[in-house]
Amino acid sequence: GTPATPTTAVQPTQPPQTGQQPTQPPVESKGPPFTIGISNPFISSEYRTQMIAELIEVNKEYMAKGLTTELVIESADTDVAGQIQQLQNLMAKGVDAILVNPSDVNGLNATLQEAVNKGIIVISVDQELNVPGVYNVGIDQKEWAKTSAKWLAEKLGGKGNIVLIEGFPGHPANVARMEGVDEVLAQYPDIKVLAKDTGKWDEATGQQVMSNFLAAYPNLDGYWTQDGMAIGALQAVIAANPAKFPALVGEGRCQFLKLWEQVLKDRPDFETIAVANPPGVSPTGLRIAVNMLLGKQVDKSKLGGANGLSFVIPVPIIITKDNLQQGLDICKDKPDAYLLDGIMTDQEVLDAFFLK
Amino acid sequence: MRKFSISPPVAAILLAIVLFLLSGFLPNGYGSDINVAIAQATNIVRLAVFLGVIAAGQTLVIISGFEGIDLSAGSVVTLTAILTYVTVKGEDDKVLLALLISLVVGALIGFVNGLGITFLKISPFVMTLGMSGVVTGLIIIINHGNVSGKVAPIMTRLIARPLSPDIPIPNAIIIWIIFGFLMWLLLERSTFGKHLFAIGVNRVTAKLSGVNVTATNLAVYTLAGALAGFGGFLVVGNTGVVFIALGQPFLFPSIAAVAVGGTLLSGGKGSYWGTMAGAIVLTLITSLLTTMQMPDSVRRMVLGATLLVMISIYGRQRGFRQ
Amino acid sequence: MSGVSLSARNIVKRYGGVVALSDGNLDVHSGEVVALIGANGSGKSTMSKVINGVVVLDGGQLLLDGKPVRFSSPQAARKMGIATVFQELSLVSKMTVADNIWLTREPLKPNGMVDRKAMREKTEALLDLFSGTFKADLKPDTLVSALHPDEKQIVEILKAVSLNPRILILDEATASLDSRQVERLFELVKRWKEEGKAIVFVSHRMEEIFRIADRYSVLRNGKTVGEGHIKDITEKELIQLMTEKEKVFQFKKASVEEESSGLQQPVYLEIENLTTETLRGIDITVKQGELLGIGGLQGQGQRDLLLALFGDIPYQGTVRIKGEVVKFKHPRQAMKKKLALVPGDRAKEGLLYIRSILENFLLPSWQKYGFPLKMKHARRDALAVSERLSLVMSGLMAPVSSLSGGNAQKVVIGKWLLRDPDCYLLDDPTKGVDVHTKAEFYTLLTELSQQGKSILFYSSDDDELVGLCDRVIVLHDGKICAELKGASLTKENLIAASMGVSNGGEA
């Protein structure tokens, strides 16, 4: 039969008993090694490739200790239906926990619910979902955006003309971030937002949009952008080569830091900020999952979010002109596309989120 | 009595000019400032360069007829951009090697497309669509280790920067003009080009006039691949960075640019000048809608409507009743 | 069935620059067979398409039972009881025989589904009309693509007949039928006539016309030039009507001396036992400067002979050019050996309709102009050829589609003149070409042969063959059935030989 345990009362570490049909994953409390599944519907981004690579890396640690088996990774460019298929395949493979980076705010709800009902620990990484029983692990997107928005507002002395380049409109992370930006800007009535456009989270579009803006508003005071689009935007500024660079927001990618360093050679007074958006939240999520599977008790008081199921990971690093060198040092032996990152250690995870 | 008619590329250019002039009156337009207007116009043309180059191969395969189309162009752009990026590693003297690699890899992929289309008689649409998936697969295989590389200063200098501080014409535009001239040479002043038009109109006539239809068809897909490869090289020179989704956004606009430029989608008639004009029109419309702060929904609808109008004007087919 | 009569008066029909009908007339009544006769391209098929509503007419009038009608579509004509056997067939090859025959008129079951069983039975009943004349595996469920040409033709006939029309147009319905099948068709035609159907019969075979038709109507270059009762006219007179030239061109036979000097010319082309799908062992020798005519009814392998020589279709046998054995696998190779082919269907095989006259002229020759192409030279050469051919055009950059049929045909020949080949293979080059242009062609051909070019000249126009050629071979069923030259080269002999009556001078 199907499990009837109400999801709200689920104790993830004590999954409900179910029948022994061969089609059902073995869900009764069992010991290690555990199998953890990953569902990622979008591979055409460096964030995601770094995320997958780090997950594999961190899992090796646990494999060595005999706590987990090899990860079951479902990762391909696909749509909502495709991700539902990914999740179903993971369930069919009998995984003990699923880390999912969702492609849609509500589209996976029923499927994830099904997984939760099967006693699988489901963790949504990077993006917050509002599904009973599904945990979230990620940074606070709103706070993340506020950090750089505040920096920009202060750099402009509280007044000036700016433009905004956002990611995919309506994407949950983007919505949260833009809310944060709006909140900050609301405190600076003299900062005027001339225009806002989507850079679709990619460099080329960001570059195009910024080029358009620079042509339309040659005397721009500053701009706020996020993630991958920041490199494109900065490239556009360099190409346009205005007398005075607008104050601008950057991103935590090695490529950006190197560009920053380069610009400084010509314009020593150039300033920007890079707030890391760490793919490392996923491996951190993996650590949380493993510890939950091992029966460690989560300290509910440390969780936030609508359902009280969100693990909020602190932003690992913020680079300003003061610690640029630190960032560049990290980047020394890293590929250009590397995103400044932070993966919490097992101990840090235990200290931060679990009952002693 | 001669009917008043206007050639499609000219129509596209006129449309572009009219749109641009109108854009001046928009709230965020250039207004009366001639310098801003010039800057804006230059910028739009500069942005059109990359679309224009990528649409070059598309122009060729569409001219070759038999429902010719290249849906793998987007992923080839990404692939060669990544290859350029990792080959150059910031060193000027590797740039030529990277260019060569881009062209050869693009040509190889195009060649495989051509083999499937000419010998296995797979429809170009399906063949190049499938190939696009394969190339995307290759990109992921190459990219998963997080590619490490860098474009060379000379690439940035030659592609992304203006000619000189005093002459604010971006080099990209100059490259495009030279490229356009070469494309013209190929299409209008070479035997290959003449044969290409011939197979696009009528393959039987072409064969009976001594044209090697098979070889020409194979060559055109190979060349289209190489041109997409060149597009990838240029694009990475402009962005300075690579990422997996670099080329895909260029794919459908590249087909639209060809259509707007008046190249007959059934093959046998068209020009690269038209495609250049088409690329400018599309870039202009996109940028106009951006300036007008139109939401994405309106932008897409306007783009769709524009295309529909353009093809209604010169894309009609013959009716059954004569 | 009540009586019916249809008349077409002063029909005008243009296709772009080509005038297919300039003054077409036709009358047909219940219970009679009218033969619509004319040379190739004289407008017979166009007339059929005017009557059955497939094309829009540019002028003239259709009267059905005395009342003017306009057909806005094939449906409209069909509603009035007009059915057509199309020369090019109107079959969908990926559908079955039954589906094709009953398309749009499928018998339905009460639930709206096609009653396949009834349709099969009805098809079988129809096939019975021709029973015994085709292979047993032609069944209602056979795909049309799997049929032989004669079987397809039968299906096309049955398709029209199944409409039980008042007026039936048979456009060259006998062209690909064998004699037994033709016999059967004629029996049927007689029966239909008795039933009161009106029948328009298009054919190039005189013998058939005299057997079956009651009246005739002759088209020449889009104009009806004679109508009357068959019994009032002889075969010879009819042919005369069809072919009579306004005396613009006098065929000048090469004088005896020239002919004998021609005999001393070296051999250019030797063909031994050439065999293809349609050709069954052809042996020909052509001398330099010889103008060799190829005659015979349409579709006896003339086209294959030319295409095989030009490397477009595979063949067995030996071909020698100036003693050297060649086997071309692609027209390009034939071109390199200085051969040229003027194909039969200029629209489908000879021209790039939407491209310019210049490009059409130069298509086989671009390599000569280097890279970048020396357009000035190319234009100069094209202009020279167009002047030599007195091409009537608005300019070299105008598309070929803007030219009239005769001028378009000049372009097809002109593109080879530019390459100056040693040997021309001509596949009915004067089809649908007006008299003046024909005259110019004749002059050109004579000139070319005087310059020592060998010419293989297939024509469906017997006058041309007789008037121009040094020697004519007549093909019948893939074989040479007669060779006519000198005194034996007369039109009478040629026609006789074409019909397969091999009493022609087997000189």
Added chain:
Amino acid sequence: MKRFSWDEMMNRYPAFFAIILLVVALTINFILQPNMFARDTLNSNMRVFLPIILLSVGQAIVILGGGIDISVGGIVSIVNTILATQVGLNGSPEKMWTFVFVSIGAGILAGAINGFFIAFLRLQPIITTYATSFLYVGFALFILPNPGGGIPAEIANVYRNTTPLGLPLAFYVIGVVLLVWMYIRSTRYGNYLYAVGGNAEAAYETAVPVTWVLFSTYVASGFMSALAGIAITMLSGSGNAEIGVPMTLTSITAVVIGGTALSGGVGGVAGPVVGAITLGIIQNIISFSRIDTWWETFVKASIIVVALAAPGIINLLRRKKV
């Protein structure tokens, strides 16, 4: 008996090759995933495949008639956004029913727009539907600029969890679609469709209402796209204007794998249904075969290309033998 040739076989049973492919794929999948025929697994797979199956059916009808429809994904998006915004997460079943009908109306209207341009104005299908796909996705974005909204979970669960007689709901839907198709196929209209796709000129001469038949194929495609849109909305329960976009090319691939040639007039609807299922199964095989993550896309795309090329390869080999 030369008549019963391979060509005839492929023509009579166009799904033949597709079914072989499906059987092979199922066998491999079964080896890798022994529980795949269990009720839950079967149901969970089939409910995911259903939207694309429905879409492929519509696409197949257009392709049979000699066209192609690039806008199907856009229509799916419109339907999805209508349902997600108008029914809402807390809507009633009555509301759902109402808007299911509205959605179907919208799908038919969108199809009719395509049909109008293609059948009556005689524009090229590929570029016309490409243009309208912008219109449709733009319109969907207009209805629902940001992902969100949805339909009530209970209604979604009906779709997800209904398994009458232990068989997935999708089987019944497919059954009904195939029955309806078999009915249509055996009406006059069915014959018209094949005639128009096979030889429009001959069909016209035979008094088939060619223009209307062409028009109807796009309407049918719009209708099926609406059904696909309803299915995917029931599957995901949420609204997203981009939801249909990736489905277009998949539907075309499914049709071709299903043995329906892009040239029209050959094939059927059963083949594309099989093709769509095969594509889904291939995805499963990749997933269960434990291929290195980074190779998955490449392997999958290569399998699809080989599947697309297979009939061509077989033909080439047969030609060689003859």
